[in-house]
Amino acid sequence: MSDASPVTPSKARLLERVPGLIGALSASPFALLMLFGFVAPLLCVVWFGFMPSKTFSLLQTPTLENYATIFNQTYFKSILWSLGLAAVTVVILLVICFPLAFAMAKIFKGAASFITYAIATSLFVSENIRLFGWVIGFMKRGVVGGTLETWFGLQTDSLLYNIPVIILGMVYVYLPFMLFPLVLGVKMVPDQVREAAFDLGASRWQVFKKIDLPLSMPGVMIGSLLVFVLSVGAISEAKILGGQKVVTIASDIESEFTYAQNWPLGSALSTMFIALTTVVVFFALSRFDLEKLLGKKPAE
Amino acid sequence: MIVTRTQKAGFSLYAGLVLLVFYFPVFCIIVASLSKKRFFSFPYASEDMTFKWYADALNSPQVHDFVGVSLRIASVTAVASVTIGFFSALAYARYRWRGRQTFQRLVLLPLFFPQSVLGLALLMWFNFLDVTTAWWTAAIVHTVWIAPITTLIISIQAYGLDESLEEAARDMGATRWQILRKITIPLLLPGMISATCFAVLLSWGNFALSLFTTGADSALPEWLYARMTSGYQPMVPAVGVINVGVAILLVIVLFAIVRWSTRKSRTSAPSH
Numbered sequence: 001m002s003d004a005s006p007v008t009p010s011k012a013r014l015l016e017r018v019p020g021l022i023g024a025l026s027a028s029p030f031a032l033l034m035l036f037g038f039v040a041p042l043l044c045v046v047w048f049g050f051m052p053s054k055t056f057s058l059l060q061t062p063t064l065e066n067y068a069t070i071f072n073q074t075y076f077k078s079i080l081w082s083l084g085l086a087a088v089t090v091v092i093l094l095v096i097c098f099p100l101a102f103a104m105a106k107i108f109k110g111a112a113s114f115i116t117y118a119i120a121t122s123l124f125v126s127e128n129i130r131l132f133g134w135v136i137g138f139m140k141r142g143v144v145g146g147t148l149e150t151w152f153g154l155q156t157d158s159l160l161y162n163i164p165v166i167i168l169g170m171v172y173v174y175l176p177f178m179l180f181p182l183v184l185g186v187k188m189v190p191d192q193v194r195e196a197a198f199d200l201g202a203s204r205w206q207v208f209k210k211i212d213l214p215l216s217m218p219g220v221m222i223g224s225l226l227v228f229v230l231s232v233g234a235i236s237e238a239k240i241l242g243g244q245k246v247v248t249i250a251s252d253i254e255s256e257f258t259y260a261q262n263w264p265l266g267s268a269l270s271t272m273f274i275a276l277t278t279v280v281v282f283f284a285l286s287r288f289d290l291e292k293l294l295g296k297k298p299a300e
Numbered sequence: 301m302i303v304t305r306t307q308k309a310g311f312s313l314y315a316g317l318v319l320l321v322f323y324f325p326v327f328c329i330i331v332a333s334l335s336k337k338r339f340f341s342f343p344y345a346s347e348d349m350t351f352k353w354y355a356d357a358l359n360s361p362q363v364h365d366f367v368g369v370s371l372r373i374a375s376v377t378a379v380a381s382v383t384i385g386f387f388s389a390l391a392y393a394r395y396r397w398r399g400r401q402t403f404q405r406l407v408l409l410p411l412f413f414p415q416s417v418l419g420l421a422l423l424m425w426f427n428f429l430d431v432t433t434a435w436w437t438a439a440i441v442h443t444v445w446i447a448p449i450t451t452l453i454i455s456i457q458a459y460g461l462d463e464s465l466e467e468a469a470r471d472m473g474a475t476r477w478q479i480l481r482k483i484t485i486p487l488l489l490p491g492m493i494s495a496t497c498f499a500v501l502l503s504w505g506n507f508a509l510s511l512f513t514t515g516a517d518s519a520l521p522e523w524l525y526a527r528m529t530s531g532y533q534p535m536v537p538a539v540g541v542i543n544v545g546v547a548i549l550l551v552i553v554l555f556a557i558v559r560w561s562t563r564k565s566r567t568s569a570p571s572h
Contacts, residue, residue, distance in 0.1 A: 020395070020396065020397030020398050021397075022395050022397070023390075023391045023395035023396065023397025023398075023399075023400060024391070024397055024398075024399060025387075026387040026388065026390045026391035026395060027387070027388055027391035027392075027397075027399070027403050028387075029383075029384045029387055029388065030384050030385075030387065030388035030391070030407070030447060030451065031403075033384055033443065033444060033447060034406070034409075034410070034444070037422065037440055037441065037443070037444035038409070038410055038413075038418075038444055040425060041418075041421035041422045041424065041425035042421055044421065044424050044425045044428055045417075045420075045421045045424060048424055056427070058428055096318065099311065099314055100314065100315055100318055102311075103311035103312075103314070103315055104315075106303075107303050107307075107308060107311050108311070108312075108315070111312070111315070115315060115319065117551060117555060118319055118322075118323075119319075119322065120551070121547060121548055121551045122322070123501070123502065123505070124501035124502065124504060124505045124547040124550065124551065125505050125543060125544050125547050126505040126506065126507045126520075126521035126524070126543070127505075127507065128507055128521060128524060128525045128528060129329070129521070129524055129540040129543055129544065130325050130326070131325070132325075132329065132524070132528050132536070132537075132540060133324070133325020133326055133327075133328045133329045133540075134324075134325050134328070135528075136325075136328040136329060136331070136332045136340065136537070137324060137325060137328040139340075141340075141341035141342060142328070142340070142341075142342055143327075143328045143331060143342045145342070146341060146342030146343050147342065147343070150343055172321075172322070172325070175322065225412070226411075226412070229412045229413070229414065230414070232414065233413075233414020233415065233416055233417060234414075235416050235508065236507070236508075236525075239529070240528065240529070250414060250416050250417065253416070253417065253420065254416060254420070257420055257423070257512070263424065266420065267424070270417050270420065270421070273414070273417065274413075274417065277412070277413070277414065281409075281412045
């Protein structure tokens with residue numbers, strides 16, 4: 001990298017001479033975008049959280065009244081709902097996706113890429129359209145109810161608006177975010193190690209517990225983390241499938257911004273929520289090396 | 301790996317089941333979109349089947365507007381996030397520089413961020429800057445969320461970049477710009493193409509970010525959401541199916557392009 005050729009013009013030579021300048025330069029458009037479109041808005045939210053209630057201006061005297069409101073009211077309930085639903089979603093998705101990811105990484109050949117495309121396509125369809133499909137399926141005399149009634153003579157009311165349906169919706173929407181990292185993770189498990197373990201007389205369960213799971217941990221971590229963070233912020237599932245049964249923190253925040261028109265309170269809620277997710281993400285990210293997973297060439 | 305036939309059959313059955321459940325909602329929407337009745341109920345008689353709602357949707361000037369807004373947002377987002385992603389992928393995977401490791405960690409941050417909150421944060425930010433939100437502000441927000449994804453996709457390609465090719469070109473007196481144009485961009489092209497497709501598709505389907513940032517303009521997913529929550533309307537499933545159809549079409553195009561470009565780079569790759 002360091003040996004500059006004398007033929008190049010002076011501007012390019014500066015890039016050669018200062019080590020690392022080219023890297024920083026290439027990163028700068030992205031960094032600027034993030035500064036303008038991510039960091040600044042977040043600071044704006046944090047600051048707005050300290051403004052007096054119901055104002056739309058950022059130039060008032062800072063106050064803690066919004067945080068007092070949050071702690072005195074039942075917002076902790078929606079935070080707990082969000083965390084709980086997210087945790088359940090992660091666990092269910094791990095159980096559903098691991099066997100599938102294993103099959104895609106180790107057993108299937110052509111079928112694996114078919115499944116990849118079939119699942120990935122869903123990412124490009126807005127989640128509320130897909131959830132609407134479940135509404136049609138589960139509503140009174142919908143596809144499921146109608147089928148049960150016509151062919152089995154079972155009368156059903158609407159199957160919507162309860163907690164299991166909300167969880168179903170979340171599992172459904174976030175499945176790709178668990179599956180794909182898991183496939184990458186399982187691909188990292190070398191076949192020889194598994195075979196060696198089997199040759200030494202390990203049982204299937206032992207191989208899973210001692211080899212498959214630990215060696216595919218980066219994938220498990222990334223998948224769980226992605227699903228957790230995305231589903232903590234989920235809003236449509238509870239709204240479209242859950243009626244008003246459960247209020248998540250994201251919909252609390254949204255209604256402060258829309259119906260209640262109380263931006264400072266909404267901002268304070270967002271700030272708490274952001275702090276919570278950041279802690280979770282950083283804690284998890286500090287425990288494994290991302291580059292190891294991404295830098296590895298896919299075993300094809 | 302050695303697998304018995306029954307194991308393979310078991311896994312195939314399981315995968316089939318997952319896919320079946322996964323596509324059940326799409327099936328439901330298609331069924332509903334073909335029902336003539338104003339209020340959907342299942343099952344319906346075959347004479348109640350109709351394509352009327354599709355015709356309505358395709359002829360509705362309102363739907364045209366929303367598709368137009370969505371496409372405008374998607375194309376601006378794609379161009380911006382692939383351009384930015386190209387350079388940041390080089391910083392991510394190719395060059396060695398001091399801030400690299402921090403950069404690699406921070407790149408992912410917006411992805412781990414709940415979209416609805418990001419949308420609201422930007423709404424407040426634009427309000428603070430006294431900017432009236434419209435489709436182009438939504439494009440900025442989409443870019444903030446999608447540029448990390450394009451960076452990652454192009455990075456995967458950039459990891460496989462043969463540095464000696466760039467160095468050889470430089471030793472022969474090529475300028476930075478020439479190296480970029482003749483070597484780096486062609487070699488990263490497959491990654492850039494799939495990044496473009498991803499950007500278009502993700503922007504096309506996005507709802508949470510658009511909801512707060514499109515202002516008076518409205519993207520297709522927003523319109524659908526508004527119709528869904530205000531009671532059943534027979535045109536909604538039809539528009540939904542059209543939306544899914546466009547996505548599937550784009551994925552097929554993506555698949556074809558990726559195949560074509562990998563085959564091309566495999567046959568014309570200088571080092572193998």
